[in-house]
Amino acid sequence: MGTPGPYNDSHEDPADDGTPVWGCSWGTQASNADFRAIQAAGFQFTPDPANGTVTPVSGIGDQARMLAMQPDGRNPELQFTVGGAYYDLTVTVDRSETDATNAGKEKSAEQALAKLLLAKLGS
Known part of the structure; x- marks a missing residue:
């Protein structure tokens, strides 16, 4: 935070326009938090309702939403916008619980x- 740079984790692919993705990860083998910049298209993605949910969240940035790619709500992701930039935040409390x-x-x-x-x- 404060000096964004390339995200150097091995699983991140470049953005659709080829630019590097940046982010931060903190954690252990058991739990972690991951914060990264995403493209507008990623923020606007809506899963098929049979496979996931999107729920608006108030009070965070210019706009925020909770995305879950499973109907039961597991693996939630908070996505939000601020100042024209888009972000994705995930927290895993316990990797052993799937x-x-x-x-x-x-x-x-x-x-x-x-x-x-x-x-x-800056917001």
Whole structure:
């Protein structure tokens, strides 16, 4: 935060326009938080309702939404915009739980962390 640079994790692909993706990850083998810049198209993606959900979230940035790629709400992602930039934030409480057991805790953590990150992003 503060001096964005290329995201150097091995699983991130370049953006559709070829530019490097940047982000930050914190955590351990058991839990982690991942914050990265995304393209507008990624923010506007809507999953098939049979496969996931999108829920608006108020009070974070210019616009925010909670995206879950599973109907049961597991693996939530908080996406938000601020100042014309788009961001994606995920928190994994416990990697050993692969169902929706921790989804509520992850959503709460993502929203709290997003509010802290907004101060660093200048909003």
